[in-house]
Amino acid sequence: MAKSVNRINPVRQISSFIRNSENSHVWQFSRVGGVNRVNLLSGDDLKALGQLDQKLWTALSCPVLGLEIDAKTLQLIDADKDNRIRVPEVLEAVRWITSSINNLDDLLLDNKCLPLSAINTETEEGKILLASAKQILTNLGKPDQQEIYVEETSDITSIFAETKFNGDGVITEDSTDNDTDKKLIADIIASVGAVDDRSGKPGINTELIETFFQYCVEYSDWNKFAEENPSEILPFGSETEDALQAYLAVKSKIDDYFLRCRLSEYDPASENVFNLMIAQYEAISAKDLSGCLDEIAALPIAKTNDKKVLHLHQGINPLWENALQIFMQLVVNRLFPQKKYLTLTEWESIAPKFEKYNQWKADKKGEAVEILGLEVVREILDGGKKEVLISLIEQDLALETEANNILIVDKLTRFYCDIYRLLENFVNFSDFYAPDSQGVFQAGKLFIDQRCCDLCIRVNDMPKHNTMAGFSGICLIYCDCVSRLKNEKMTIVAALTDGDIDNITLGRNAVFYDQSGGDWDATIIKIIDNPISIRQAFWSPYKKVSRFISEQIEKVASSKEKAVHASTTTHVEKAAAKTESGLTHTPTEAPPTAPAAPAAPVQAFDIGKFVGIFAALSLALGAIGSVIMSVLTGFLKLSWWQMPLAIVGIMLTISLPSMVLAFLKLRKRNLAPVLDANGWAINAKLTINIIFGRTLTHLASLPANSKVNLIDPFQKKKNPILPILLILLVISVIAVLVLWRLGYTDGLLDKFANLFRVAKPTHTPTH
Numbered sequence: 053m054a055k056s057v058n059r060i061n062p063v064r065q066i067s068s069f070i071r072n073s074e075n076s077h078v079w080q081f082s083r084v085g086g087v088n089r090v091n092l093l094s095g096d097d098l099k100a101l102g103q104l105d106q107k108l109w110t111a112l113s114c115p116v117l118g119l120e121i122d123a124k125t126l127q128l129i130d131a132d133k134d135n136r137i138r139v140p141e142v143l144e145a146v147r148w149i150t151s152s153i154n155n156l157d158d159l160l161l162d163n164k165c166l167p168l169s170a171i172n173t174e175t176e177e178g179k180i181l182l183a184s185a186k187q188i189l190t191n192l193g194k195p196d197q198q199e200i201y202v203e204e205t206s207d208i209t210s211i212f213a214e215t216k217f218n219g220d221g222v223i224t225e226d227s228t229d230n231d232t233d234k235k236l237i238a239d240i241i242a243s244v245g246a247v248d249d250r251s252g253k254p255g256i257n258t259e260l261i262e263t264f265f266q267y268c269v270e271y272s273d274w275n276k277f278a279e280e281n282p283s284e285i286l287p288f289g290s291e292t293e294d295a296l297q298a299y300l301a302v303k304s305k306i307d308d309y310f311l312r313c314r315l316s317e318y319d320p321a322s323e324n325v326f327n328l329m330i331a332q333y334e335a336i337s338a339k340d341l342s343g344c345l346d347e348i349a350a351l352p353i354a355k356t357n358d359k360k361v362l363h364l365h366q367g368i369n370p371l372w373e374n375a376l377q378i379f380m381q382l383v384v385n386r387l388f389p390q391k392k393y394l395t396l397t398e399w400e401s402i403a404p405k406f407e408k409y410n411q412w413k414a415d416k417k418g419e420a421v422e423i424l425g426l427e428v429v430r431e432i433l434d435g436g437k438k439e440v441l442i443s444l445i446e447q448d449l450a451l452e453t454e455a456n457n458i459l460i461v462d463k464l465t466r467f468y469c470d471i472y473r474l475l476e477n478f479v480n481f482s483d484f485y486a487p488d489s490q491g492v493f494q495a496g497k498l499f500i501d502q503r504c505c506d507l508c509i510r511v512n513d514m515p516k517h518n519t520m521a522g523f524s525g526i527c528l529i530y531c532d533c534v535s536r537l538k539n540e541k542m543t544i545v546a547a548l549t550d551g552d553i554d555n556i557t558l559g560r561n562a563v564f565y566d567q568s569g570g571d572w573d574a575t576i577i578k579i580i581d582n583p584i585s586i587r588q589a590f591w592s593p594y595k596k597v598s599r600f601i602s603e604q605i606e607k608v609a610s611s612k613e614k615a616v617h618a619s620t621t622t623h624v625e626k627a628a629a630k631t632e633s634g635l636t637h638t639p640t641e642a643p644p645t646a647p648a649a650p651a652a653p654v655q656a657f658d659i660g661k662f663v664g665i666f667a668a669l670s671l672a673l674g675a676i677g678s679v680i681m682s683v684l685t686g687f688l689k690l691s692w693w694q695m696p697l698a699i700v701g702i703m704l705t706i707s708l709p710s711m712v713l714a715f716l717k718l719r720k721r722n723l724a725p726v727l728d729a730n731g732w733a734i735n736a737k738l739t740i741n742i743i744f745g746r747t748l749t750h751l752a753s754l755p756a757n758s759k760v761n762l763i764d765p766f767q768k769k770k771n772p773i774l775p776i777l778l779i780l781l782v783i784s785v786i787a788v789l790v791l792w793r794l795g796y797t798d799g800l801l802d803k804f805a806n807l808f809r810v811a812k813p814t815h816t817p818t819h
Contacts, residue, residue: 077103085739089480095156098475102143107735110481113138115731118510119492120567121473124206125466129474136731142478149467152178159472165201166465181464184457191215202469205462209252212455217448219455222247224255227444236437239428240264243421250455258445264421265438268429271418275426278412285412287405288386295382296406301375305353306362310396312352313360345371361393481738487747493727498531498546498574500562501555502752507547507723507740508564512730514543520729521545521580525721526740527553528580533564533572544574545726548584549745583717585742593710718742 077100080091090108092098106112116126116135129137129145150156153170168185172178189197191211192204212218216227225234237256244264246254256264278285288295315322332351336344349371354362364380384391387405388398421429476483477492484491490506498505511517511530521528527548534541544564548556556579564572723738740748754760 079104084480084482084485085737085741085744087736087739089482089736092160092472092475092479092482095150095159098146098159098472099150099156101146101475101479104479106139109139109479110734110736110738111478111732112735113733114478115512118495118512118730120490120494121477121492122202122466122470125470125474128463128466137474137478142474145467145471146475149464149471151175152181152464153468159468163469165199166468167199169198170468171464180457181461184454185461185464187454188458188461200461200465202462202465205465208250208459211458212249212251215251217451218250219448219450219452220250221445221449221452222249222255222257223441223444223448224249224251224253226251226253227255227448230440233437233440233444236432236441239424239432243267243423256441258442261438261441261445265433267418267421268433269418271421272426272430272433274412274415274417284408286409288382291382292406292409295386296409298375298379298382299402299406302353302372302379305369305372306394306399309353309356309362310360310399313356313396316356317360359393361395362399363393365392484738485744493730493732494567495544496564496566498529498544498562498564500529500546500560500574501551503548503551504750505546505548505748506750507549507748508544509546509726509730511543511545517545517726517729520725523725524723525582525717526580526723526726527582527584528726529556529576530578531562531564531574532577533574535570535572537570542572543577547723547726547740548749549721549740550585550749551751552584552587553579553581582721583713585718585745715742718745721745 077096079097080093081088082091083089087110088108089110090097090104092101113136116130116137117123119126126137127133129141131141131144149159152172152175153159154172155170158170166185168182171182171185173182185200186195188205188211189195189200191214192207194204217223223237225237228234228237240256240260241254244260244267247257247260249255282289286292329351332347336347341348348369351369353369353372353376354367357363357367364376364384368376383402384394387402388394391398418429424432473483473492481491483489484494493509494506495508495510498508514530517530528545529548530543530545532541532543556576558576558579560576562574562576564574566572719739719741721740723740724734724736727734727738
């Protein structure tokens with residue numbers, strides 16, 4: 053491979069990029085969402101991006117995570133690794149990619165791969181990138197392929213799978229052909245762990261090698277100290293550890309035995325008490341003794357005797373015989389040969405034998421390599437193996453430059469495919485406002501209440517949303533989403549920009565589809581209520597009045613129901629009390645009664661007060677009736693063509709204030725506060741007006757050429773006679789009113805009255 057790509061200070065590169073850009077570049081702007089936004093129409097626009105005043109950029113920074121764009125691309129652009137992308141980092145990415153390819157206009161295409169012919173080989177850097185790209189394809193077994201994909205450049209494991217060295221300073225068993233060295237690398241991994249090589253295999257680096265050999269030296273020196281002082285450190289030779297464990301196994305029971313002996317010397321009467329264990333035997337006598345091993349083991353190791361010694365061959369608790377025999381074999385027989393019993397003095401002399409051994413064990417070092425064995429450890433130290441491994445590391449690091457250049461090809465491929473999309477969502481937000489695309493912050497679609505909400509955004513910081521999102525003026529619903537398939541959870545916020553919010557309530561369930569098509573169960577957890585549409589505002593006053601009347605009727609009905617229930621319950625209780633009273637007392641003996649409370653005085657009927665109330669009600673009803681009659685009289689005096697206009701005028705009088713207020717608010721809807729709450733730094737308004745809002749929320753509609761059967765089998769059956777009569781009555785009234793206004797009814801009323809007029813008698817009565 054060629055030599056390394058030169059690295060230059062990014063700040064100087066950006067400054068040079070801005071200075072060297074053509075000062076005469078002509079920009080084109082479009083008025084979108086109430087803001088002049090720059091158009092990026094050619095590669096020259098991208099190359100001159102450093103000249104564009106930052107005040108004309110739509111965004112000044114954005115988060116790396118949570119966007120619908122390749123996260124690895126954004127991480128490569130994020131030079132300072134603070135998980136935020138700022139303008140200087142964007143400019144540096146544009147400068148680098150525009151200097152690395154031949155045709156800048158290719159960046160504006162929907163690229164899925166990087167053609168090798170697109171790499172600019174007129175620079176030394178370009179030649180290196182082309183050679184590295186070809187090396188990647190060769191390593192992947194595709195030497196004749198003329199384009200390279202992101203999936204290929206990011207497959208580091210496959211790229212370096214067949215290579216001994218890959219420049220990462222990590223060696224594996226495949227880095228050497230020597231079987232002894234292979235085994236040593238495996239031993240180091242087993243002892244002190246491993247790090248992942250670029251090939252994906254476990255390996256070791258310089259740090260692990262140094263740690264391993266330090267452990268080997270410490271472990272060898274620790275054992276050497278015992279070898280040089282065997283009588284002090286290892287009083288029982290190679291079996292010292294076994295002897296210690298045998299001693300510790302019986303220590304507590306033998307300590308207990310000799311303490312009992314000392315108490316019996318203090319008070320001879322206690323010996324009989326200690327040796328009398330009838331209660332313990334009675335507790336287990338009726339049981340299967342094989343199931344009472346714990347109770348038996350809890351008994352003393354032996355009964356005390358007059359000589360206050362522990363007999364080692366007789367009178368031993370059966371469950372402690374085996375442990376005592378091992379102790380005798382490894383410890384007692386070596387210190388006190390042919391002893392059949394153990395005195396207190398002899399017992400207390402055993403513990404000091406293990407003191408230096410215990411201290412030596414406490415000072416143990418290098419135990420990580422103990423699994424290899426002392427012989428193998430010393431063989432490794434004496435064989436000069438450390439220098440061999442360090443040499444392999446140096447051979448690997450010698451290819452660091454070439455290997456890093458291979459990784460830079462991944463950066464080139466990602467920038468070639470993704471940089472323009474980032475600019476379209478950072479500089480001018482054209483992807484968001486374009487009818488056939490979506491912004492990178494749009495996470496998917498929410499289906500709820502027969503509508504689809506396209507503007508759905510992941511929520512990264514809920515407390516910040518609680519503070520800022522309300523300033524957007526958008527009707528927002530927050531949902532907790534759960535994916536059963538992915539076993540993941542997230543929170544989204546969806547914008548309702550068309551329809552109404554009548555059926556949207558907290559706790560309601562919906563379905564969210566992410567950009568990859570995965571479905572999530574969504575539940576509404578918060579609603580920020582703002583105007584949605586003019587249509588909603590028109591009907592809003594009537595819905596509020598209807599809701600108010602319904603609530604009042606429900607309150608009155610509820611209060612009446614409670615009153616009836618209370619009254620009925622009271623009467624039933626009184627009747628039950630009377631019945632019980634009659635059953636419990638005999639007729640000849642009257643039950644004792646409490647003194648009756650004085651009856652409340654009956655108030656006399658106040659005729660004056662009643663007349664006043666009746667007069668007030670009459671006046672109120674008369675006033676209301678007068679208003680209604682005045683309205684009807686004025687309405688009937690209108691011409692026939694003025695009547696519909698009057699009805700429309702009345703409706704507008706009621707709805708127009710709500711519609712005007714909603715219109716003003718809908719024009720000011722701004723997405724910027726929502727994105728700011730998500731970590732963006734938005735530099736311009738992201739207005740969602742009425743027309744654009746309709747494209748972000750899609751209401752349910754029937755497909756074209758659909759056929760609808762209007763006969764609902766579950767609809768309540770209607771009597772057609774009553775509606776027909778009502779329609780005829782309305783038509784008749786309207787017809788009479790029209791004829792009356794036109795003057796055709798003046799003579800008809802007199803003729804109609806004459807038909808019922810009674811004729812006067814013409815003769816006089818006779819006397």
